[in-house]
Amino acid sequence: MPDRPIKVLIAKPGLDGHDRGAKVLARGLRDEGFEVVYTGLRQTPEMVATAALQEDVDVVGLSILSGAHMTLLPRICRLLAEAGLDDVLVTAGGIIPDDDIPALREAGVAEVFGPGTTIAEVAEFLRTNVRPRD
Amino acid sequence: MPSPPSAASTGRPAERTWVGITGPPGAGKSTLVSALIAEVRTAGRSVAVVAVDPSSPITGGALLGDRVRMQAYAGDRDVFIRSMASRGHAGGLASTSGAAAAVIDACGFDLVLIETVGTGQAEVEVAAAADTTVVLEAPETGDEVQAIKAGLLEVADLVVVNKGDRPARAADGGPAAGHAGRGRRPKVGSGGAPDRPLPKRPEVLITTASTGAGVPELLASLDRHRVAGRDAATSEARLARAEAQVWAILADRLRASLHAEDRRAATESVLGEVAGHRLDPYTAADRLMGNLVDSDV
Ligand SMILES: Nc1nc2c(ncn2[C@@H]2O[C@H](COP(=O)(O)OP(=O)(O)O)[C@@H](O)[C@H]2O)c(=O)[nH]1
Numbered sequence A: 001m002p003d004r005p006i007k008v009l010i011a012k013p014g015l016d017g018h019d020r021g022a023k024v025l026a027r028g029l030r031d032e033g034f035e036v037v038y039t040g041l042r043q044t045p046e047m048v049a050t051a052a053l054q055e056d057v058d059v060v061g062l063s064i065l066s067g068a069h070m071t072l073l074p075r076i077c078r079l080l081a082e083a084g085l086d087d088v089l090v091t092a093g094g095i096i097p098d099d100d101i102p103a104l105r106e107a108g109v110a111e112v113f114g115p116g117t118t119i120a121e122v123a124e125f126l127r128t129n130v131r132p133r134d
Numbered sequence B: 001m002p003s004p005p006s007a008a009s010t011g012r013p014a015e016r017t018w019v020g021i022t023g024p025p026g027a028g029k030s031t032l033v034s035a036l037i038a039e040v041r042t043a044g045r046s047v048a049v050v051a052v053d054p055s056s057p058i059t060g061g062a063l064l065g066d067r068v069r070m071q072a073y074a075g076d077r078d079v080f081i082r083s084m085a086s087r088g089h090a091g092g093l094a095s096t097s098g099a100a101a102a103v104i105d106a107c108g109f110d111l112v113l114i115e116t117v118g119t120g121q122a123e124v125e126v127a128a129a130a131d132t133t134v135v136l137e138a139p140e141t142g143d144e145v146q147a148i149k150a151g152l153l154e155v156a157d158l159v160v161v162n163k164g165d166r167p168a169r170a171a172d173g174g175p176a177a178g179h180a181g182r183g184r185r186p187k188v189g190s191g192g193a194p195d196r197p198l199p200k201r202p203e204v205l206i207t208t209a210s211t212g213a214g215v216p217e218l219l220a221s222l223d224r225h226r227v228a229g230r231d232a233a234t235s236e237a238r239l240a241r242a243e244a245q246v247w248a249i250l251a252d253r254l255r256a257s258l259h260a261e262d263r264r265a266a267t268e269s270v271l272g273e274v275a276g277h278r279l280d281p282y283t284a285a286d287r288l289m290g291n292l293v294d295s296d297v
């Protein structure tokens, strides 16, 4: 684990207009000592990958409620890998059916957080799983 | 590491332009940066942004939200945006902001904008890093007394009164415009020797960052300032600005040293004597400086 704070991009890809949950997570992780870059609503996969590259983040946390996770999440993982960011930890949250999780893991999503997950649990997962880089 | 901009200044002379944008929280710094990005991109120039937000002194965490207002350019390779947490560094920048801007600069961006933490009046540090310092005020951010307080306005090359659409003080440009318009020269430090170079009086502009009104004029003014900055004639102003920056930092350090644990009691006793009219403030200042020298050397 790096001795500097872990830098997390919280992004909200897709077209739905609700970012309450993403904002709560962003603030919660800040209070857990993370540096959280919040990018706002309606991010395209390209915007997420560009932000992750420019911001040099350790983690990309994606919040999806629109139901489009099976297209958006693998595409984001692919773009991150193409940008040389395959060491970045990708997590997802929102409304994602259990049946879809294996395919998402296969695509590169490290963890899918269900609706009941606490911020402390997310923080703990990130601290444990973030990949050391320099 | 930023990727080099695709269309950056081939054939243009390599010339760095760093513009610091500072001012109180909510004045519209991020919105103005976004409007400047639009203007710069219309002109076909590339631009990089370093935006600093505060770290919590307790948890060390930070919420870096400046990017939200700059989303329109997220897919543009000639726009690079990097958010940074201040990580406990006072002065309005992160201790690595200068280094980050330098790396970005080396990638050949035509313009580098540095948005500071919006903490008020002690952000003179950005002026040391930037070639041009823009101090942003909103019409409602205070009366004239606040505008002429030492610190922020002293380091301004340009004072921008944003939210020009707000009726309250749009007509007179708000407190900052009143200040500069009356031609009072900002005081640097407390000495004020008559032969000491005075800072250039800042130009005052009015913008409405949310609509872009006044932003072309601001960019033109920044370009003019860059050209003027090359002239030797402005070196006195630069010297005065450097002095203002160093004084501000020095004052902070002195205050901190005098309140450090091993000296606090001595400092407070001297202050108490002044309060009780047993000691005049000049002698008190001498005595406090003596305390510093004694224990440091
Ligand atoms: N009415 C008006 N609101 C503005 C203007 N510029 C910014 N704002 C609003 O002021 C608030 C703070 O803006 P922001 O750019 O985040 O300020 P910062 O904290 O200085 O970066 C936001 O709600 C903006 O929409 C302006 O020119 N006019």
Ligand SMILES: [Mg+2]
Residues within 6 Å of the ligand: B029, B030, B031, B066, B115
């Ligand atoms: Mg801001």
